[in-house]
Ligand code: GTP
């Protein structure tokens with residue numbers, strides 16, 4: 001699946017313009033700049049598939065990528081929530097779009113909620129976890145940019161995140177740790193998706 005050729009499939013600026021449901025979708029959610037688009041590029045091995053930027057607010061639509069032929073698998077890049085260098089009204093409309101999408105999409109099989117390993121869980125993340133608790137979709141937390149923190153700080157943030165997760169029994173208890181820069185955690189994340197496809 002991840003050795004094949006991933007391609008852009010669809011972009012939705014609004015909940016009214018989603019592609020027809022088909023197969024399985026896996027979505028990546030997280031605060032602006034947390035590394036959602038970079039993670040999709042690292043997973044698929046295609047730099048430049050998803051557009052990235054050091055400026056928060058790069059991804060402004062729900063972007064669907066299609067896996068290799070007949071795999072029936074899509075990855076969904078999403079706008080970020082929280083602070084972005086974009087007008088407040090825009091950020092608010094992205095946030096509404098994200099929550100609507102996460103609540104009502106039966107082809108959505110898994111959501112990865114990305115958390116910056118340097119900053120940990122914020123209130124805006126907890127809002128998204130609440131939305132996910134109400135939807136039937138399984139979700140898991142992924143720490144990103146692990147290359148940017150020292151081991152002791154990383155361990156402390158993993159422990160804090162796991163503790164916070166105890167209040168969210170709908171979530172996977174295990175927290176994945178990744179770096180799109182070094183490739184750390186990519187085999188584990190790919191394996192988790194392969195298991196999902198096999199279910
Ligand atoms: P928005 O679309 O704006 O919400 O951002 P995003 O979550 O898609 O983040 P994006 O992938 O665009 O990455 C934001 C910045 O973080 C870019 O400058 C990336 O190069 C950087 N970045 C992403 N992942 C990593 C990582 O694992 N390690 C390091 N050091 N930098 C990273």
Ligand code: MG
Nearest residue numbers: 036037058059
């Ligand atoms: Mg992005």
